[in-house]
Amino acid sequence: MSRIAACFAELRAHRRPALLPFVTAGDPDLKSSAALLRALATAGADLIEIGVPFSDPSAEGPTIQRASERALQNGVTLRQVLQLVAELRAQIEVPLILMGYANPFHALGSERFADACAEAGVDGVICSDLPPEEGSALYGALESRGVDGILLAAPTTTPERLAMLMRETRGFLYCVSRTGVTGARTALAAGIEAQVRRARALGDIPLCVGFGVSNEAQAVEVGRFADGVVVGSALIERIEAAHTPAEAVTSASQFVAELSQALTGR
Amino acid sequence: MSAAQDAAVPGRFGPFGGRYVAETLIAALDELEAARLEIVPSEAFQRELDELLATYAGRPTPLYHARRLSEALGIKRVYLKREDLAHTGAHKINNVLGQALLARHMGKRRVTAETGAGQHGVATATACALLGLECEIFMGEEDLKRQAPNVFRMELLGAKLHAVRCGSRTLKDAINEALRDWVSEVRTTHYCIGSVMGPHPYPTLVRDFQRVIGVEAREQILSKEGSLPDLLLACVGGGSNAIGLFHPFIEDAGVRMIGVEPGGEGLDTARHGATITRGAPGIFHGQRTLVLADAEGQILPAHSLSAGLDYPGVGPEHAWLEKSGRAEYRVATDAEAISAFTYLTRLEGILPALESAHAVAALRKLAPELSADTLVVLNLSGRGDKDAPLLHDILNRRSDRRGQTESVLA
Numbered sequence: 001m002s003r004i005a006a007c008f009a010e011l012r013a014h015r016r017p018a019l020l021p022f023v024t025a026g027d028p029d030l031k032s033s034a035a036l037l038r039a040l041a042t043a044g045a046d047l048i049e050i051g052v053p054f055s056d057p058s059a060e061g062p063t064i065q066r067a068s069e070r071a072l073q074n075g076v077t078l079r080q081v082l083q084l085v086a087e088l089r090a091q092i093e094v095p096l097i098l099m100g101y102a103n104p105f106h107a108l109g110s111e112r113f114a115d116a117c118a119e120a121g122v123d124g125v126i127c128s129d130l131p132p133e134e135g136s137a138l139y140g141a142l143e144s145r146g147v148d149g150i151l152l153a154a155p156t157t158t159p160e161r162l163a164m165l166m167r168e169t170r171g172f173l174y175c176v177s178r179t180g181v182t183g184a185r186t187a188l189a190a191g192i193e194a195q196v197r198r199a200r201a202l203g204d205i206p207l208c209v210g211f212g213v214s215n216e217a218q219a220v221e222v223g224r225f226a227d228g229v230v231v232g233s234a235l236i237e238r239i240e241a242a243h244t245p246a247e248a249v250t251s252a253s254q255f256v257a258e259l260s261q262a263l264t265g266r
Numbered sequence: 267m268s269a270a271q272d273a274a275v276p277g278r279f280g281p282f283g284g285r286y287v288a289e290t291l292i293a294a295l296d297e298l299e300a301a302r303l304e305i306v307p308s309e310a311f312q313r314e315l316d317e318l319l320a321t322y323a324g325r326p327t328p329l330y331h332a333r334r335l336s337e338a339l340g341i342k343r344v345y346l347k348r349e350d351l352a353h354t355g356a357h358k359i360n361n362v363l364g365q366a367l368l369a370r371h372m373g374k375r376r377v378t379a380e381t382g383a384g385q386h387g388v389a390t391a392t393a394c395a396l397l398g399l400e401c402e403i404f405m406g407e408e409d410l411k412r413q414a415p416n417v418f419r420m421e422l423l424g425a426k427l428h429a430v431r432c433g434s435r436t437l438k439d440a441i442n443e444a445l446r447d448w449v450s451e452v453r454t455t456h457y458c459i460g461s462v463m464g465p466h467p468y469p470t471l472v473r474d475f476q477r478v479i480g481v482e483a484r485e486q487i488l489s490k491e492g493s494l495p496d497l498l499l500a501c502v503g504g505g506s507n508a509i510g511l512f513h514p515f516i517e518d519a520g521v522r523m524i525g526v527e528p529g530g531e532g533l534d535t536a537r538h539g540a541t542i543t544r545g546a547p548g549i550f551h552g553q554r555t556l557v558l559a560d561a562e563g564q565i566l567p568a569h570s571l572s573a574g575l576d577y578p579g580v581g582p583e584h585a586w587l588e589k590s591g592r593a594e595y596r597v598a599t600d601a602e603a604i605s606a607f608t609y610l611t612r613l614e615g616i617l618p619a620l621e622s623a624h625a626v627a628a629l630r631k632l633a634p635e636l637s638a639d640t641l642v643v644l645n646l647s648g649r650g651d652k653d654a655p656l657l658h659d660i661l662n663r664r665s666d667r668r669g670q671t672e673s674v675l676a
Contacts, residue, residue, distance in 0.1 A: 056433065057442075069433070072564065106563060128288055131287070154288070156452060156453075157292070
C-alpha cells in the first residue's frame with residue numbers, strides 16, 4: 001500500500017478528514033521551506049502538497065503566482081525541490097506530494113523525473129495542465145515506480161469523464177471546488193458537495209477538495225463530505241505577511257494547527 | 267504529411283499539438299470542438315462568414331505584382347498578398363470574424379482575447395462591436411504603456427481592457443491571464459485566441475479561418491500566371507498568417523515555403539523570438555510545441571521589436587512542418603526588418619507592418635540564390651502605420667547618433 005493510501009486508510013478508521021496544506025517550495029526561501037514543511041507536519045498536516053515553481057502558472061490566482069515568482073527569483077529548480085523532499089523524507093512521515101506544471105517535469109524527462117521522485121521519496125505528483133489523455137508517459141512512469149499520479153476533477157467535468165478520472169487517478173482525486181483559479185474566497189462554491197457525492201458513488205478512492213478553502217469554518221464544512229481539505233492560498237498569505245522567514249514558519253504552522261484542531265474536533 | 271497526420275489524430279501535428287490544460291477547460295474545449303465540426307461547416311455559417319469577409323473585411327485582398335521590388339531584387343515576379351488592405355489593417359480580421367460569429371452561434375455573449383501590440387485586440391473589439399458581443403481584452407502592463415493609440419481604439423470600440431501585472435507583463439502573461447479568466451467564466455465566455463496556437467481545437471480552428479489567404483492567393487496566381495508559385499514567404503510569430511498562406515499549398519510538393527522568425531537583436535544574444543530555429547519541444551499555453559525555455563523548463567521571454575512576433579512559442583503545425591521538412595524557417599533581425607520596412611516603403615509606396623517586413627527582409631537575403639524566373643508570393647500580413655511612431659523614434663535616434671539632421675532612411 002502506498003504511503004498516501006495508508007494515510008487515508010488510517011484517517012478513515014478514525015473517521016476524520018485529511019488536512020493538506022499547500023506551500024510553494026522556495027518561498028520565502030529554500031532553507032525556510034525545509035523548516036516550514038517540518039513545522040507543518042508537526043502542526044497537524046496529514047499530507048503536504050509542495051508547489052514546484054513555474055514561470056507561467058496559468059491555473060493559479062495572484063497569491064500562488066506571487067509565491068511562484070518569489071521562488072523563481074530565489075533560483076529554485078525542480079532538482080532542488082526533489083533534494084528538499086529527500087532531506088525531509090528522512091525526518092517526517094507524512095506523504096509528500098509535488099504539484100506543478102508539465103513543462104519543468106517534461107524538461108527533466110518523464111522517466112528521469114519518475115526515477116528522481118521515487119529516489120527522493122515523493123509519494124504523489126499533481127500536474128495542473130496534464131490531463132490523463134496527454135499524460136500517459138508521465139503517469140505511467142510514476143505508476144511503475146510506485147508514485148501516485150493524482151488527477152483533478154472540475155465542476156465542468158461531465159459524468160462520463162468523472163468516471164474515467166476516478167479510474168485513472170492514483171492516491172486520491174483532487175476535486176476543484178469552483179470554475180476558477182486558486183485563491184482564498186469568502187464563501188465555498190455551491191455545488192461542490194454534490195460533485196463530491198457524485199464521485200463518491202463511482203468508487204472508493206479518497207476525494208480531496210481544494211481551490212478557495214480559506215478558513216476553519218470552510219475546512220470543517222468541506223470535511224463533512226470530503227476525505228481531505230486542501231488549503232493553499234490562505235496559508236501562503238500568512239507566509240507573505242510575515243516579516244522574517246522565521247515568523248513565516250511560526251505563522252503558517254499556527255494556522256495549520258488551528259485548521260487541524262478544527263477538523264479533528266480536538 | 268501534415269494533412270494526413272491531421273486527419274488521423276485531430277489536434278495532433280506529428281508529435282506537436284494536444285490539449286495540455288487544466289481540467290476545468292476540457293469541457294469548454296470539447297464544446298468548441300463540437301461547434302467547429304458542426305457549426306463552422308454548415309451552409310448558414312459559411313454564407314454569413316463569406317458575406318462578412320466580402321462586404322465588411324474587404325476580401326478578396328489583391329495579389330499585387332510588385333514590379334519595382336521585383337526589379338530591385340532581380341526576380342521578375344514577386345507578388346504581395348495584400349492582407350494590409352483588409353479591414354483593421356491586417357489578416358487578424360479573418361480569424362476574429364470567424365470566432366466571433368462562432369461565439370454567437372454557441373450562445374456565448376462574452377468574448378475575451380489577449381493582445382500584445384493591440385492588433386488582435388483591436389480586431390476582436392471590432393468583430394464584437396459588429397456582432398453586439400461583450401468584449402474584454404487582456405494586455406500586459408508593459409504593452410499597455412507602449413501601445414497607447416491601440417488601447418484608445420479598443421476602448422472606442424467598446425472593449426474593456428485589463429492590465430496584466432504578473433510575470434513579464436507582456437503577451438505571454440496576457441495569455442495566462444486570459445486562460446485564468448476563461449477558467450473562471452467558462453460557461454458564458456468564448457476565448458478568442460489570436461493565432462494558430464493554444465490547446466486543440468484552436469490551432470486548427472484559427473488555421474481554417476486564415477486559410478482564405480492561401481485559397482485566394484492560389485486562385486489569383488493561377489489566373490495571373492497560369493502556374494503555382496515556386497516560393498511562399500511569410501513571417502511567423504504564433505504563425506497564423508503564414509499557415510493561412512501555406513496550408514492550401516501543402517500538398518503541392520513543388521511549392522517551397524519559408525516562414526520567417528524574429529531574430530530580434532541576433533541569435534547570438536538572448537534577445538530574439540526564433541522559437542523554431544532555436545527552441546526545443548516543450549509544453550506551454552496548452553500545447554506541445556517548440557518553445558524558448560531554460561534547461562529547467564521555465565519559459566524565457568522572447569524579444570522582437572515587432573510586438574506581433576514577440577512570443578516564446580509557435581503554433582504546433584509550424585513545429586511539425588519544420589520537423590517533417592515540408593517548410594523551412596529562417597530568421598530576420600530587428601535591424602534587417604527596419605531596413606526592409608523603409609526599402610519596401612520607398613520602392614512600392616506600401617508601409618508594411620514591422621512583422622511583415624521580416625518576410626521582406628528574408629526575401630532580400632535569399633534573392634541572390636534565386637533564379638530570375640522564380641515566382642514568389644509574399645504575404646504582406648499587415649500595414650505599417652501602427653509602427654510609424656516606433657520607426658520615427660528609432661530612425662531619429664540613429665540620426666542623432668550620426669550627428670545628421672537629414673533623413674537616414676536610405
